[in-house]
Amino acid sequence: MDVGLLLVSAAVLGGLAGILALVLIVADKYIADYGxxxxxxxxxxxxxxxxxxxxxxxxxxxxxxxxxxxxxxxxxxxxxxxxxxxxxxxxxxxxxxxxxxxxxxxxxxxxxxxxxxxxxxxxxxxxxxLAVQEFACEVEKLEALSHDTKLVRLKLLDPAAIAFKPGQYCQLNVPRGYLLRLVPPIFEPIFRAYSIASMPKDEGIVELIIRLVPNGICTTWVHTLLAEGDRVTITGPYGEFYLREDSERPIICVGGGSGVAPVRSIVEHLFDKGTQRRVDCFIGQRALRDLYWHRENVARAAHHKNFRYIPSLSGLEPGDAWEGETDFIHLVVDRSIDDASDKECYLCGPPIMIDAVIAVLKDKGLPEERVYFDKF
The missing domain is CATH 3.10.20.30 (Beta-grasp domain)
Known part of the structure; x- marks a missing residue:
C-alpha cells in the first residue's frame, strides 16, 4: 500500500474521531437532559x-x-x-x-x-x-519576600474572624473578571490552595505566602494585578496537616520552597505560646535570593535554647555570600538528627523532598504515625 495514502487515511480517521468526540461532548452538555x-x-x-x-x-x-x-x-x-x-x-x-x-x-x-x-x-x-466558611477579605498588605515570592496579608471582613490550626490552608478564589479577560477566557471558577502563614491568635488576619509559578493563573494575577485595598474571597480552613498541641514530644519541622508557610505558622505559634518543646527547624531553598523568614529564625535561635535553626541552600548562584549548609535538605537532616524515635515531624514542600526526609527519619526510628506532611 502507498505510504502517503496510508498516512492520509490515518489523518482523516483521526480527524473524524476528534470531530465525533467533540460532537458527543457538546451533545452531552447541551442536549442531554438529566432532569x-x-x-x-x-x-x-x-x-x-x-x-x-x-x-x-x-x-x-x-x-x-x-x-x-x-x-x-x-x-x-x-x-x-x-x-x-x-x-x-x-x-x-x-x-x-x-x-x-x-x-x-x-x-x-x-x-x-x-x-x-x-x-x-x-x-x-x-x-x-461542612463547617468550612467563605470569607470576604481586603488586601491589607503586599510584601516581596524574595524575587518571586510575596506575602499577602488579608483582613477578614465577613465573617470577621477565622478559627484554624497552625499548618492548615485556605483556598483563594481568582476574580471572575480576570478570568474572562484571559485569552482564551475561562468561564469556570478557579481557586488555588495556600497554607496559612499567620498565627491563629490573629483571628482577623490571614497571611499567605505565594510564589510566582510561570503561566500560573492565580499566581500571575497575585503578582501582577493584585493591589492593596482590593477585595478578594477565600474559603477555609482545610487540612489534616496541623500542629498536634496535645503532645510534649520534641518537634522536627522541615520546609522547602513555598512549603515554608505552614512551618512559619507552626513555629511562631509555638514560641508565641512559650513552648518548652525542643524544635529543630530545617529550611531548604535553592539560592540566597530565595531565602526568606531567615533573620527571624536566627534571632529566635539566639534567644531560645530549645530552638535550632538550620537552613540550606542547594543551588548557590555566583556572588552568593553564604557560609551555611549547601546540601539537599534531607541530607542535612540526616547529619543533624541522630535519633528520631521520641520525636514528631512536620514536613511541607515538594513531594520528592518530603519522601526523602521521611525515609531518613524512619531509618532513625521515627514512627510513621508521627509523621505529618503536606506535599505541594
Missing part, C-alpha cells in the same frame, strides 16, 4: 439539595456553600476533593484512579471534580468540611 437530581448529604435534609443534572459535583456543592478542598481548582490533578459517594456515581473513572487508594475505592471514595451529576447521589461529607 432534576437529588444530592443527599449525610441523610440530612438541612444540607441536602436538588439541582438540574449535567453539572460538576464539586461546583454544585460550592454553589451551595459546601466547600470541598481542591488545590488544583477542580482540574483533576491534585486528588484533594475526595468525598464518599454511597450511591449514584457509577464506576470509578480512569482520571480518578491515580489519586485513589484501594481503601478509598472500597469505601466508595471519589473525586468530586470528576463526578458529573446524572442522577440522584448519596454522599457522606465530614462535619469539619
Amino acid at each position: 432534576i437530581c437529588k444530592v443527599d448529604i449525610n441523610r440530612d435534609p438541612a444540607v441536602s439539595f436538588e439541582c438540574r443534572g449535567g453539572g460538576n459535583l464539586l461546583m454544585a456543592l460550592a454553589e451551595r456553600k459546601i466547600f470541598i478542598p481542591s488545590a488544583c481548582g477542580g482540574q483533576g490533578t491534585c486528588g484533594y476533593c475526595k468525598v464518599e459517594v454511597r450511591a449514584g456515581a457509577g464506576s470509578v473513572l480512569p482520571t480518578e484512579r491515580m489519586h485513589l487508594t484501594r481503601t478509598d475505592i472500597r469505601r466508595n471514595v471519589r473525586l468530586s471534580c470528576q463526578i458529573k451529576i446524572k442522577n440522584d447521589l448519596a454522599l457522606r461529607i465530614p462535619a469539619e468540611l
Whole structure:
C-alpha cells in the first residue's frame, strides 16, 4: 500500500474521531437532559439539595456553600476533593484512579471534580468540611519576600474572624473578571490552595505566602494585578496537616520552597505560646535570593535554647555570600538528627523532598504515625 495514502487515511480517521468526540461532548452538555437530581448529604435534609443534572459535583456543592478542598481548582490533578459517594456515581473513572487508594475505592471514595451529576447521589461529607466558611477579605498588605515570592496579608471582613490550626490552608478564589479577560477566557471558577502563614491568635488576619509559578493563573494575577485595598474571597480552613498541641514530644519541622508557610505558622505559634518543646527547624531553598523568614529564625535561635535553626541552600548562584549548609535538605537532616524515635515531624514542600526526609527519619526510628506532611 502507498505510504502517503496510508498516512492520509490515518489523518482523516483521526480527524473524524476528534470531530465525533467533540460532537458527543457538546451533545452531552447541551442536549442531554438529566432532569432534576437529588444530592443527599449525610441523610440530612438541612444540607441536602436538588439541582438540574449535567453539572460538576464539586461546583454544585460550592454553589451551595459546601466547600470541598481542591488545590488544583477542580482540574483533576491534585486528588484533594475526595468525598464518599454511597450511591449514584457509577464506576470509578480512569482520571480518578491515580489519586485513589484501594481503601478509598472500597469505601466508595471519589473525586468530586470528576463526578458529573446524572442522577440522584448519596454522599457522606465530614462535619469539619461542612463547617468550612467563605470569607470576604481586603488586601491589607503586599510584601516581596524574595524575587518571586510575596506575602499577602488579608483582613477578614465577613465573617470577621477565622478559627484554624497552625499548618492548615485556605483556598483563594481568582476574580471572575480576570478570568474572562484571559485569552482564551475561562468561564469556570478557579481557586488555588495556600497554607496559612499567620498565627491563629490573629483571628482577623490571614497571611499567605505565594510564589510566582510561570503561566500560573492565580499566581500571575497575585503578582501582577493584585493591589492593596482590593477585595478578594477565600474559603477555609482545610487540612489534616496541623500542629498536634496535645503532645510534649520534641518537634522536627522541615520546609522547602513555598512549603515554608505552614512551618512559619507552626513555629511562631509555638514560641508565641512559650513552648518548652525542643524544635529543630530545617529550611531548604535553592539560592540566597530565595531565602526568606531567615533573620527571624536566627534571632529566635539566639534567644531560645530549645530552638535550632538550620537552613540550606542547594543551588548557590555566583556572588552568593553564604557560609551555611549547601546540601539537599534531607541530607542535612540526616547529619543533624541522630535519633528520631521520641520525636514528631512536620514536613511541607515538594513531594520528592518530603519522601526523602521521611525515609531518613524512619531509618532513625521515627514512627510513621508521627509523621505529618503536606506535599505541594
